[in-house]
Amino acid sequence: MHTVKALRLPASDLGLIQTILDEAVAMHTELSAMRVHTLDLLQFNLQQSEEDVLKHFGEAMDELLQFLFIPTDNLMTAIGALREVGYDDEADHLQPAIFDRSQLIRAVPALEQRLRSKFDQIPSSSNSMLEARSAAWRALEILTKSARFC
Known part of the structure; x- marks a missing residue:
């Protein structure tokens, strides 16, 4: 899904x-x-x-x-959550959208594609990897939930 x-x-x-x-x-x-x-x-x-x-x-x-129309605080929370668990590259792709929301038209779908690709290639074998994966998905959900219900 x-x-x-x-x-x-x-x-x-x-x-x-x-x-x-x-x-x-x-x-x-x-x-x-x-x-x-x-x-x-x-x-x-x-x-x-x-x-x-x-x-x-x-x-x-x-x-x-x-x-x-994603609120700035939701975008900042998602970027912070990605950085917190070591997904700096993904956070860097979202950061320009703080000042130009039109970039999210490409950035949010691309984020999901990159996360799926990364997770398919590297299976989670430790609790810390599972926690990082879960945090990355929460960051994406913060963005998409906000987009759907604003």
């Missing part, structure tokens, strides 16, 4: 949405305008109806847009 629902999409589809969202965020200040812009460009690029685009991409698009 993925924490970030957008990761259910194939990498090429997710990349397309992220690229279009980057453009929409740069061009608009209101969430509704960003969403309409993204929806219009997806329809244009994919040559599909609005219903089909919403059915296939709507949930992921809305989730990624919500990452723009």
Whole structure:
């Protein structure tokens, strides 16, 4: 089960949405305008109806847009939790988003992918490794829960 629902999409589809969202965020200040812009460009690029685009991409698009509104304290808590257990590289990927939330459109899904990859390669054999893994997942959950319920 993925924490970030957008990761259910194939990498090429997710990349397309992220690229279009980057453009929409740069061009608009209101969430509704960003969403309409993204929806219009997806329809244009994919040559599909609005219903089909919403059915296939709507949930992921809305989730990624919500990452723009993660409170600073939640972002700082997640970064701190990652640093505390030695995941400095992952924390470094999130840090620029403190000043530019649009970076979270890419950073949060990428964080989950990196954590899954790391955890699949290195099985946990000690309590400290299990605690570090658990803390890293909690950091991700702090971000995604905030994004879904803000």
